[in-house]
Amino acid sequence: MKLKHNIIYLIFLSLFMMSCGKKEVTPEEITDKKEQKEETLKTVASLTDEQMKAVGITLGTVEMKELTSTIKANGLLRVPNNNKAAVTSLYGGIIKTLNVQVGSSVKKGQVIATIANPEFIRLQESYLTTNSQIIFAEQEYRRQKELFDNDAGAKKNLQSADSELKTLRTKKASFLHQLQMMGINPGNISNASMRSGLVITAPISGTISDIEARIGSYVDVSSPVAEIIDNGSIHLDLQVFEKDLPKMRVGQIVHFKLTNNPETEYDAKVYSIGSSFENESKTISVHCDVTGNKTGLIDGMNITGIVSLDKSTTPAIPNEAIVEADGKFYVFVRTAEKADEHEAEGKAKKYAGTINFEKIEVVKGSSDMGYTAITPVSEIVPDAKIVVKGAFFVNAKLSNSGEHEH
Numbered sequence: 001m002k003l004k005h006n007i008i009y010l011i012f013l014s015l016f017m018m019s020c021g022k023k024e025v026t027p028e029e030i031t032d033k034k035e036q037k038e039e040t041l042k043t044v045a046s047l048t049d050e051q052m053k054a055v056g057i058t059l060g061t062v063e064m065k066e067l068t069s070t071i072k073a074n075g076l077l078r079v080p081n082n083n084k085a086a087v088t089s090l091y092g093g094i095i096k097t098l099n100v101q102v103g104s105s106v107k108k109g110q111v112i113a114t115i116a117n118p119e120f121i122r123l124q125e126s127y128l129t130t131n132s133q134i135i136f137a138e139q140e141y142r143r144q145k146e147l148f149d150n151d152a153g154a155k156k157n158l159q160s161a162d163s164e165l166k167t168l169r170t171k172k173a174s175f176l177h178q179l180q181m182m183g184i185n186p187g188n189i190s191n192a193s194m195r196s197g198l199v200i201t202a203p204i205s206g207t208i209s210d211i212e213a214r215i216g217s218y219v220d221v222s223s224p225v226a227e228i229i230d231n232g233s234i235h236l237d238l239q240v241f242e243k244d245l246p247k248m249r250v251g252q253i254v255h256f257k258l259t260n261n262p263e264t265e266y267d268a269k270v271y272s273i274g275s276s277f278e279n280e281s282k283t284i285s286v287h288c289d290v291t292g293n294k295t296g297l298i299d300g301m302n303i304t305g306i307v308s309l310d311k312s313t314t315p316a317i318p319n320e321a322i323v324e325a326d327g328k329f330y331v332f333v334r335t336a337e338k339a340d341e342h343e344a345e346g347k348a349k350k351y352a353g354t355i356n357f358e359k360i361e362v363v364k365g366s367s368d369m370g371y372t373a374i375t376p377v378s379e380i381v382p383d384a385k386i387v388v389k390g391a392f393f394v395n396a397k398l399s400n401s402g403e404h405e406h
Helices: 002-021 027-042 049-055 118-149 155-181 242-247 345-351 391-404
Strands: 044-048 058-060 063-078 084-087 093-098 111-116 197-201 206-211 226-229 235-241 253-258 261-277 283-291 302-318 323-325 328-335 354-368 371-376 386-389
Touching: 044 049, 044 391, 063 242, 063 371, 093 197, 118 155, 235 242, 235 253, 235 302, 242 283, 261 302, 302 354, 302 386, 323 391, 328 371, 328 391, 354 391, 386 391
Parallel strands: none
Antiparallel strands: 044 354, 058 386, 063 235, 063 302, 063 354, 084 226, 093 111, 111 197, 206 226, 235 283, 253 261, 253 302, 261 283, 302 371, 323 328, 328 354, 328 386, 354 371
């Protein structure tokens, strides 16, 4: 019995020594390994040939493309002040008629409104009276000159007649110019044709942007009747940051879209570059002439513009090969089919016949002609096959796999 007990004791001692020789695996280490495995699975998507054909996934390579680099900038549409006008009256009066409304197109010299004021009649009366006085003054001057030449009149009488005539002629010239500024032809004035109303005309051609007067209101030179803007002369002010200023040149082409209506693209051309910062924004105004189509463009509209710079040859891929997630950009690169090495033998058959794609982050560069320049964050081997069409579906497959992985 003693020998039997000794044998049992030796067996337990051997088992104890063997258990001490093994490294104990903690729960934390198990969790870490599990998280590492899940992280690897989230960056590798596996698709079968049938799945790729079903969604039209196409593979390609990173190509060297000559792309035009660009600068993105915000801006504002403006009309120069010499293409804006306030419609005013040189004389005060009561608005009798308004012939336009906001949005109306007008030509230079077109009647915008009419005003009335009794003073207009008094001015015409003064002009006619002065004309009559000049006729009498001219007769008196000739009479005094004839008397003086024949030693029958005093010199001071001739001088007085001459002074009176000159004074009246000066008054007539003043009335004449006032009437012309009022739009009245002095040659058409008579006792039977004096006008109590005047017309207010458009100083420039353009579109009525605002009407401030109404029928029955009093207007004078300090109170505009309406405002006219010539949007045909609209130009673009781009706000370019200091770091991009050295890249700007006169003559560069700008493609821009309205911030609130991005469907239509317009073109402009740089004609002047500012030399001072705009307030505290640390941007410089770059002035551009809008070329081509100007339909729908209005003074004060906000825009987003792309300035085309010099062409350069750079690694690039089709735009649709890039997917965005969490504010970053990625491409899918085909990898060796080694997924089954990480699986138990019972799961290896699940990956048979699949193609694996690794999700690799890239930094986007300039875009042109359907291609975008890229700089990979981690290395992409030369001639590596990437998903150039259908990357969206690969990313969706990857996301679904991550959600259902246990």
